[in-house]
Amino acid sequence: MKTPVRILIVEDESLAVMAIKESLERTSYKICGEAADHDSAIALMKTESPDLVLLDIGLKGKPDGVTTAQSLKKIKPVLIFYITGRMEDETYERAKKTNPIGFLYKPFRPWDLVRQIDLALHNYHEGNPSENRLKSYDDDEQKTDLISTSDYLYLPDRTARFRIYIKNIIYLEADKGYTELFLTSEELDRLKRKIRRVVVAKGLSNILDYLPNTFYKLSRSVAINMDHLDRIETSYLVLGSYEVALPEGTRQPLLERLNAIRSRKRT
CATH class of the missing domain: 2.40.50.1020 (LytTr DNA-binding domain)
Structure with a gap:
């Protein structure tokens, strides 16, 4: 059986969290944690080791979502998918440097999120062939x-x-x-x-x-x-x-x- 992609949600708006969970509940993706700020996201990254982070750029207070992404990637080269209500050009340029696999603007329809994640993962794997895989033969x-x-x-x-x-x-x-x-x-x-x-x-x-x-x-x-x-x-x-x-x-x-x-x- 294929191991499901484990997703960490980092979002400080409860309604947005509910919308994300509703979008993913009937898919093969597995939600492994929910965080509302930088520090709780870091803690969950260390304990849950997600494959993908759905991350709100506009987290209230500081650090914001872009800085949170930078911190998460120092722990593990995790995939980042940004969700945002709006984004200034300067913020976009900062976010782009974290090499996210996708962006989605709020509000979104449930299936929009699922399809965007599916497409982003497909494109990521197509563009990152087997040189990054751990080979499985004797002289690895x-x-x-x-x-x-x-x-x-x-x-x-x-x-x-x-x-x-x-x-x-x-x-x-x-x-x-x-x-x-x-x-x-x-x-x-x-x-x-x-x-x-x-x-x-x-x-x-x-x-x-x-x-x-x-x-x-x-x-x-x-x-x-x-x-x-x-x-x-x-x-x-x-x-x-x-x-x-x-x-x-x-x-x-x-x-x-x-x-x-x-x-x-x-x-």
Whole structure:
């Protein structure tokens, strides 16, 4: 079954929200949240991870809808569809820079909204072919920017919804500008993809910038998730079902890092 497009509504007029919900209730789209201002939209973006945001440009107060769109896109490369009662030329130019997939003026008839969204998504996907998809074969290579939240590392596919639970990354290994992410079986099952590897076209240090401090750089080419560290042997580490070689001279610094983490947890 095709996964429905998840829509976040950002609108501060209750009647407009009701009209939008009425328009979408008999479609295949799924409303995953409603927000009336910038801050609540940001909170819902982080918890619900929508695919598309229906966003009122003229939100009362500040920040306005355009600034809200800019903030949302910093969290995830989400699609923006603006709804507005009126728009000055200056506002239009600002809005255009956020690369929305569509505009619709209020008031609108219920089916106008549905058709405009359908058309906008169709045109977006036609104009953004498979180079943005995450491929699903063994030697998978990702040449795309990364985005992270407290829970997820995003590797955009065609609909910008491919995400990896950071907690389910066991360790990372780099080679010649590419970094391979080794995932738990739980994560591979959740992704429902028949892949053995996820490889990102970025160096290890660059990827670590997107990850929390539970990840420890063991060497120039290997970083481990300390939460998956089960055992430290003389020459190797055990992380779940994986064994990772322990380079000479790295055992003691690793033990010191573990002790520091344990001390912080006790306090």
